[in-house]
Amino acid sequence: MALEHAILVSLSERAASGLDLTRRFDKSIGYFWTASHQQIYRTLSRMEKDGWVRSEVVAQQGRPDKKVYDVTAAGREELGRWLAAPTPAQPLRSELMVKFRAASYGDREQVLDLARAKLAEHRDLLALYEGIEQRDFPKPDGLAGRELDMYLVLRGGVRMEQFWIDWLTEYLDAHTRAHTKDER
């Protein structure tokens, strides 16, 4: 399981409540690991029971109290252990690829429309990531340590979106060419 470790990473950067974490998983960390708020609350409870984090109730003005979580020494130890452990291969799982392979059993034109929609989605995501890259890392050459790590993960996101765009373009081009040939 990696959600508890993703939470440990996020809490290592800064202590947070369940809702704070939920918001972080909606942006930065969420770009490469997603989680719903229910999942986060449930996991936080288990982690506290296991002694990886401890919580403190903090009163707020004009808002309900919140429970702020913090990583314990045991949590830091677990994080280090997990970091060094081999990562199991995550098999590729793409609904889109299943559909592309199945296109001849349905309406091909609609599948091409799906491809065009996905292409637009991935172009938007690429623009988002490149915007963050230019805003937060205008000069990547001098980076080191934690900042370099964050930059390189973002680069992974950029490259991933570029992959989708390139492949979907190849897909659409090839089918456009095949279709044109049929018409002649």
Next chain:
Amino acid sequence: MALEHAILVSLSERAASGLDLTRRFDKSIGYFWTASHQQIYRTLSRMEKDGWVRSEVVAQQGRPDKKVYDVTAAGREELGRWLAAPTPAQPLRSELMVKFRAASYGDREQVLDLARAKLAEHRDLLALYEGIEQRDFPKPDGLAGRELDMYLVLRGGVRMEQFWIDWLTEYLDAHTRAHTKDER
């Protein structure tokens, strides 16, 4: 859910038993959608109950009987419906990216070793896919229809592996450079 649809696609290509399907999910289809045999048997039962497939017990010589499944008209209809339906965005989920981002909270050298191991894995996969590409599609230019679909999905696999290789190489290079600088 896409497993039932992946099964419909595979059964559309050719009728099969649960174990046949398990073997297909270990190779061709499995390159972009995986499933264990228990999952397949369970899903086949449900699909038969829903009327998407029908089964026939076939006696074999020297082996236990097998139940061969076949797509019904309702199954073909469902497949067509699913093909045209929009595909929800699948958020990226990469344990490796979480680890890379967290490297400063553990032993960085071990994380670099993980990256090198992943790089080797993806090089192997790329070689596998490129081997299939050259064996099955030596002349991709004339392809159309179902063969073109299969070729293009394979191209997606090749490009995906190439993405991992390129990014991991960038990651290792950047950290090698940062480390060298520290030493000076």
Next chain:
DNA sequence: ACACCTCTTGCAACTCGTTGCATAGGTCCC
């Protein structure tokens, strides 16, 4: 006073996927 909004935490039920095991028929070999 009352309805209604947001913030924060959480429960319950469900689906999806994995792991471990069971069963039953059959071959091959010693």
Next chain:
DNA sequence: GGGACCTATGCAACGAGTTGCAAGAGGTGT
């Protein structure tokens, strides 16, 4: 005949993740 192994199907239990809903606390509007 006994044991190892393969084919084929399946159950049970668990863990991970999603969806829907609830409840309390505090604010705002009329």
